[in-house]
Amino acid sequence: MKNKFYVTTPIYYGTAKPHLGSLYSTLLADVVARWNKLNGKDVFFLTGIDEHGQKIEQAAAKAGMDPKEFVDSFIKEYKDTWHKYHIDYTKFIRTTDPYHIQAVQKWIKDLIKKGDIYKSFYEGWYCTPCETFVTKKDASKKEDESCQPFCPSCDRATIAIAEESYFFKLSAYQDKLLHFYKQHPEFIVPKERTKEVVNFVKSGLRDLSISRTTVKWGVPFPGDEKHVAYVWADALNNYITAVGYAQKGRENELKKWWPADLQVMGKDIIRFHAIYWPAFLMASDLALPKQLLVHGWIKIDQKKMSKSLGNVVDPLVLLQKYGADPVRYYLVRQMAITHDSDFSIKDLERHIASDLANDLGNLVRRMVTLAYKNDLAIVPAINSWSEKSRDLRDASWNIIDDFQSYMEDCQFHMALARLWKFINQVNSYFHEQEPWKIVKTDKQKFVEIINATAHSLRVIAYLLWPVMPKKMEDLLSRLGITFDLHNNMLQDLELGRWHHAFTLHKGEPLFVKPELMKESVEQDTVQEKEKKEDYISIDDVVKVQLRVGTIEQCEEIPKSQKLYKLQVNFGKFGIKQVLSGIKNYFTPEQLVGRQAVFIFNLKPRKMMGLESHGMILTAKDEDNFSLISPTTQIENGIQLK
Numbered sequence: 067m068k069n070k071f072y073v074t075t076p077i078y079y080g081t082a083k084p085h086l087g088s089l090y091s092t093l094l095a096d097v098v099a100r101w102n103k104l105n106g107k108d109v110f111f112l113t114g115i116d117e118h119g120q121k122i123e124q125a126a127a128k129a130g131m132d133p134k135e136f137v138d139s140f141i142k143e144y145k146d147t148w149h150k151y152h153i154d155y156t157k158f159i160r161t162t163d164p165y166h167i168q169a170v171q172k173w174i175k176d177l178i179k180k181g182d183i184y185k186s187f188y189e190g191w192y193c194t195p196c197e198t199f200v201t202k203k204d205a206s207k208k209e210d211e212s213c214q215p216f217c218p219s220c221d222r223a224t225i226a227i228a229e230e231s232y233f234f235k236l237s238a239y240q241d242k243l244l245h246f247y248k249q250h251p252e253f254i255v256p257k258e259r260t261k262e263v264v265n266f267v268k269s270g271l272r273d274l275s276i277s278r279t280t281v282k283w284g285v286p287f288p289g290d291e292k293h294v295a296y297v298w299a300d301a302l303n304n305y306i307t308a309v310g311y312a313q314k315g316r317e318n319e320l321k322k323w324w325p326a327d328l329q330v331m332g333k334d335i336i337r338f339h340a341i342y343w344p345a346f347l348m349a350s351d352l353a354l355p356k357q358l359l360v361h362g363w364i365k366i367d368q369k370k371m372s373k374s375l376g377n378v379v380d381p382l383v384l385l386q387k388y389g390a391d392p393v394r395y396y397l398v399r400q401m402a403i404t405h406d407s408d409f410s411i412k413d414l415e416r417h418i419a420s421d422l423a424n425d426l427g428n429l430v431r432r433m434v435t436l437a438y439k440n441d442l443a444i445v446p447a448i449n450s451w452s453e454k455s456r457d458l459r460d461a462s463w464n465i466i467d468d469f470q471s472y473m474e475d476c477q478f479h480m481a482l483a484r485l486w487k488f489i490n491q492v493n494s495y496f497h498e499q500e501p502w503k504i505v506k507t508d509k510q511k512f513v514e515i516i517n518a519t520a521h522s523l524r525v526i527a528y529l530l531w532p533v534m535p536k537k538m539e540d541l542l543s544r545l546g547i548t549f550d551l552h553n554n555m556l557q558d559l560e561l562g563r564w565h566h567a568f569t570l571h572k573g574e575p576l577f578v579k580p581e582l583m584k585e586s587v588e589q590d591t592v593q594e595k596e597k598k599e600d601y602i603s604i605d606d607v608v609k610v611q612l613r614v615g616t617i618e619q620c621e622e623i624p625k626s627q628k629l630y631k632l633q634v635n636f637g638k639f640g641i642k643q644v645l646s647g648i649k650n651y652f653t654p655e656q657l658v659g660r661q662a663v664f665i666f667n668l669k670p671r672k673m674m675g676l677e678s679h680g681m682i683l684t685a686k687d688e689d690n691f692s693l694i695s696p697t698t699q700i701e702n703g704i705q706l707k
């Protein structure tokens with residue numbers, strides 16, 4: 067089945083409503099699902115809730131509720147949040163669903179028969195928040211007064227358990243797993259995370275306890291009523307039970323969808339997915355998932371956002387204030403999947419104002435308003451293009467290729483950074499062509515400029531649809547296009563023909579600058595006026611983010627005597643455009659490839675109609691002009707301290 071795509075999210079513990087972290091994983095899966103739909107694939111997108119185990123049993127008892135009643139109370143919140151964020155999942159699984167329970171029991175029975183599950187005794191430690199067995203070897207160094215080790219994942223005290231247990235013969239799969247990782251270097255994205263998995267497996271796998279007798283809330287263990295299945299043995303299997311595993315009459319579904327093409331998760335649960343899960347599948351003679359996408363954490367003030375730390379952001383509060391698509395855009399653009407990223411409202415507002423309202427929204431508004439003002443609601447097709455428009459058309463082909471390859475590599479933030487470079491190119495084209503002047507002298511040329519801009523916006527809207535589906539459907543409707551997945555848009559775009567006519571429609575601004583943004587800017591200005599002292603405090607110093615970046619591109623800006631337009635690579639922070647008045651001191655060749663230090667968090671500002679996102683640091687005396695650069699190669703994006 068070349069034309070199918072099966073993508074999954076983790077199934078979240080049913081102990082609380084969703085937060086921004088759970089939204090992030092689900093959103094990445096949705097973006098991938100939509101991207102594949104846009105590519106004409108038949109997509110199955112699975113998400114759901116993990117409803118068994120000690121953690122839920124305890125949380126329900128604390129709330130004075132029966133565990134099932136307790137988890138039921140969160141289902142609506144999850145489904146509502148996903149719908150409001152346009153998460154278009156195919157199936158929402160609950161591990162209390164009877165078909166899932168029966169399939170897990172069948173899995174256990176089959177593996178007992180095969181000899182991969184056997185009965186023994188477990189004595190050791192357990193981390194309830196992570197639902198994981200902790201051995202002395204994996205424990206983090208500190209121990210509490212009772213000498214109980216701390217969990218290596220969440221750093222909380224573990225509890226001692228000693229009970230009869232069934233074990234899965236994980237040790238028997240050590241070599242097979244190592245062989246698999248070697249044969250499939252593409253298995254874990256990002257690749258760098260493979261090393262920690264391989265090292266863990268190489269350090270020796272012990273058989274895994276997969277049942278509990280001191281917990282009652284779980285899948286009843288077949289043939290031994292004292293036990294319930296360990297929650298991870300139950301939960302991981304959701305990825306196959308949802309598509310028909312061990313269910314009579316659903317064999318074709320399993321055949322169609324399994325193996326999953328991409329399984330999305332946070333780095334906290336990589337061990338379960340990259341070691342236990344493949345071993346379970348090998349034991350069941352099932353194929354392994356093709357790829358795991360393991361992302362970093364959203365942090366608040368350098369700490370992981372988590373239910374237990376109580377620092378979670380409610381996605382519905384953000385939604386009410388900023389709308390679903392701007393939040394979706396911000397999460398995909400700003401949170402580099404390879405790293406942990408800090409979430410801040412100010413930064414979110416800055417990006418909505420600058421990237422969405424200014425760069426994209428204004429372009430649409432200016433084009434449509436100008437066309438209407440000059441009686442050009444219907445923009446005819448163009449037969450022959452001028453050189454500048456041809457350049458823009460060529461750039462629109464290149465962006466499709468680049469965007470596609472970033473998306474295939476799950477480098478979503480880079481795909482967006484690259485797309486924004488093109489959006490800025492379209493803005494420059496529009497600005498430099500000065501259609502508001504040309505219309506007075508050359509109506510044909512005016513039509514050409516509007517048509518070229520509309521074609522560019524069409525490309526932008528289709529590529530951005532997986533990230534901002536509703537806003538992009540709206541943008542397309544302003545160009546007179548009804549979004550329809552069956553039209554196989556990407557193929558059409560790839561043909562690169564700019565032969566369309568457009569019927570333009572006016573509308574409300576596509577994106578609104580957040581009100582708060584205005585307030586915070588005002589506050590900044592007031593504070594600036596008030597501060598007149600000669601000294602600054604350390605708080606002021608740390609406000610300025612100085613970061614190292616590599617100048618990847620340097621272009622002249624027509625009509626500007628001093629400015630260069632630089633594209634600067636800040637590593638995990640993406641590529642930023644910086645305008646810099648250094649044209650009289652360097653040639654582009656002297657700058658491209660060089661590292662320099664930039665003020666990274668300077669408020670974006672416009673010069674010559676172009677946005678600048680930062681400032682390069684220089685020093686100048688009577689004879690010399692110098693860039694401030696690190697003396698050795700430093701990782702891009704590193705902050706100066």
Ligand code: ME8
Nearest residue numbers: 076077078079087091116301302331332363364371
């Ligand atoms: O682990 N940043 O459920 P869970 C980014 N039930 N992602 C985050 C995050 C953050 N701050 N916090 C949570 C479980 N996540 C198990 C999974 S799967 C068979 C069973 C996301 O509710 C991230 O994907 O603790 C993380 O892996 C997942 O939520 C953990 O969700």
